[in-house]
Amino acid sequence: MGGYGDVQMIDDNGIRVDGRTAGEIRPVSINAGIIPVADGSAEVIWGTNHVIAAVYGPMEAHPRKIQKQDRAVLDVRYNMAPFSTTDRIRPGFNRRSREISKVTAEALESVVLTELYPRSKIRVEIEVITAEAGTRCAGITAASVALADAGIPMTDMVISVASGKINGVVVCDLNKEEDNYGEADLPMGVCANSGELVFLQMDGDLSPEEFQIAWDYNMEAIAPVHEMMIDALKRSNGGDE
Amino acid sequence: MATPPVPELLKTHLSKLAENDERLDGRDRFEGRDVIVETGVLARAEGSARVQMGDTIVLAGVKFQIMTPYPDRPTSGGFMTSAEVRPVCGVHWEAGPPSPEAIELGRVVDRGIRESGCIDMEDLCILPGEKAWQVILDVFALSDDGNLFDAFATAAMAALRTAIIPGERFDVGEDRPLPVSKTPMMCSYHRVGGRFVYDALRREEIGGGERIHITLGDDNHVHSLQKGLKGAFTAAEFDEIMEHARSRCAELRDLVNN
Numbered sequence: 413m414g415g416y417g418d419v420q421m422i423d424d425n426g427i428r429v430d431g432r433t434a435g436e437i438r439p440v441s442i443n444a445g446i447i448p449v450a451d452g453s454a455e456v457i458w459g460t461n462h463v464i465a466a467v468y469g470p471m472e473a474h475p476r477k478i479q480k481q482d483r484a485v486l487d488v489r490y491n492m493a494p495f496s497t498t499d500r501i502r503p504g505f506n507r508r509s510r511e512i513s514k515v516t517a518e519a520l521e522s523v524v525l526t527e528l529y530p531r532s533k534i535r536v537e538i539e540v541i542t543a544e545a546g547t548r549c550a551g552i553t554a555a556s557v558a559l560a561d562a563g564i565p566m567t568d569m570v571i572s573v574a575s576g577k578i579n580g581v582v583v584c585d586l587n588k589e590e591d592n593y594g595e596a597d598l599p600m601g602v603c604a605n606s607g608e609l610v611f612l613q614m615d616g617d618l619s620p621e622e623f624q625i626a627w628d629y630n631m632e633a634i635a636p637v638h639e640m641m642i643d644a645l646k647r648s649n650g651g652d653e
Numbered sequence: 654m655a656t657p658p659v660p661e662l663l664k665t666h667l668s669k670l671a672e673n674d675e676r677l678d679g680r681d682r683f684e685g686r687d688v689i690v691e692t693g694v695l696a697r698a699e700g701s702a703r704v705q706m707g708d709t710i711v712l713a714g715v716k717f718q719i720m721t722p723y724p725d726r727p728t729s730g731g732f733m734t735s736a737e738v739r740p741v742c743g744v745h746w747e748a749g750p751p752s753p754e755a756i757e758l759g760r761v762v763d764r765g766i767r768e769s770g771c772i773d774m775e776d777l778c779i780l781p782g783e784k785a786w787q788v789i790l791d792v793f794a795l796s797d798d799g800n801l802f803d804a805f806a807t808a809a810m811a812a813l814r815t816a817i818i819p820g821e822r823f824d825v826g827e828d829r830p831l832p833v834s835k836t837p838m839m840c841s842y843h844r845v846g847g848r849f850v851y852d853a854l855r856r857e858e859i860g861g862g863e864r865i866h867i868t869l870g871d872d873n874h875v876h877s878l879q880k881g882l883k884g885a886f887t888a889a890e891f892d893e894i895m896e897h898a899r900s901r902c903a904e905l906r907d908l909v910n911n
Binding site: 447448449450451460462464466468471489491493494495496497498500503504535537538539541542543544 | 695696697698701708710712714715716718735737739740741742743744748750751789791793795796797798822855
């Protein structure tokens with residue numbers, strides 16, 4: 413949260429640096445089945461973000477100590493490729509990617525019917541190829557599509573969107589430039605059908621009124637993205653109804 | 654790497670196919686899969702490429718950093734290759750620090766490019782003894798259906814040939830293309846069912862024996878060789894492979910140079 417108040421990021425008509433209105437998300441496109449050797453896969457192109465997810469399994473969980481007797485474990489890894497940002501990232505896990513992997517796994521465990529696969533493991537690999545603010549949200553969304561593409565039974569699909577605040581104005585889906593001057597960030601993971609939340613983080617400063625607007629912006633973005641996810645799955649699996 | 658399931662059955666099957674000079678996907682011994690090269694695919698890299706050969710898909714990205722030249726070569730820049738074979742690209746690749754296989758991949762790709770002298774290290778000097786460009790090549794596997802070596806090497810050269818040195822961003826002059834004077838290309842051969850085949854599938858690698866990687870420059874000069882895995886080969890076998898590599902490297906070079 414930079415909090416530089418003197419940089420003008422929204423003009424007098426409420427139009428943002430990239431021409432969007434406050435509640436508008438970046439252009440999104442979703443494709444499923446993009447990794448031929450994976451059991452399920454998807455890519456989410458969200459603005460300049462390009463995030464890829466692959467699913468392997470269910471498979472035998474080893475070492476045996478990680479097995480759960482009554483359900484499958486979700487082994488989720490979020491990683492940023494070294495060439496995904498302006499300054500190269502040194503390969504390897506860091507605290508940030510470990511935390512994102514953990515909360516992503518917990519979000520997906522809330523919808524995957526893990527009890528159908530006791531003592532097994534489902535691997536979910538999320539790779540950020542190009543980053544432009546909001547990669548964890550794109551990662552969760554991509555992982556949902558990849559799980560569905562792999563035919564893993566789920567009660568619902570998770571769509572993740574963030575809203576934040578720039579120049580004291582609440583806006584949906586901050587891009588990199590806005591994020592650099594952002595004053596708050598509220599990423600949420602919402603189940604498309606039930607409307608329940610399975611992922612929630614926040615940092616920054618929001619008044620009760622601002623918080624409500626940010627929450628509502630996120631909720632409004634869910635349905636259109638859900639449509640694109642379904643469309644991607646239909647295209648890759650040959651269905652059209 | 655996880656132990657592949659039932660390699661003995663696969664080996665028997667591959668040997669039977671070899672008796673009739675056949676392969677799993679119907680290709681001839683020295684027939685490669687179609688290669689698709691796209692450049693400019695990574696928005697945050699200064700040069701990038703995506704290469705697809707059958708179900709094998711890889712990315713390569715070039716980034717630049719400013720380094721202090723090594724004391725013994727004060728007017729030279731640097732070149733570094735790092736191969737990331739993350740578990741996203743196949744069920745047999747596991748998470749954790751780079752495996753010996755991934756390190757070998759990166760190093761063999763690196764040697765072919767470095768030893769060909771295609772990048773003029775002196776040209777990367779900004780201020781002798783103080784500042785020089787370091788070229789960092791990251792190759793990244795998205796989908797591994799065999800022969801990551803050739804896919805990486807091809808993507809690497811396509812990415813380097815389109816790379817732009819970001820002088821303006823680092824405040825050291827104007828942006829300019831990275832000069833790349835040659836296009837070294839790699840061809841890899843695996844022993845499958847008793848004889849060597851070119852451009853092996855993942856299943857041929859699992860059920861196969863030793864492998865040989867050859868990198869040739871524009872003038873057919875040899876720039877790197879690597880023999881991997883357990884096994885022994887004859888001089889006659891090597892001659893046959895080298896002859897094929899000379900013609901195939903030229904084809905791949907045309908593809909990368911457009």
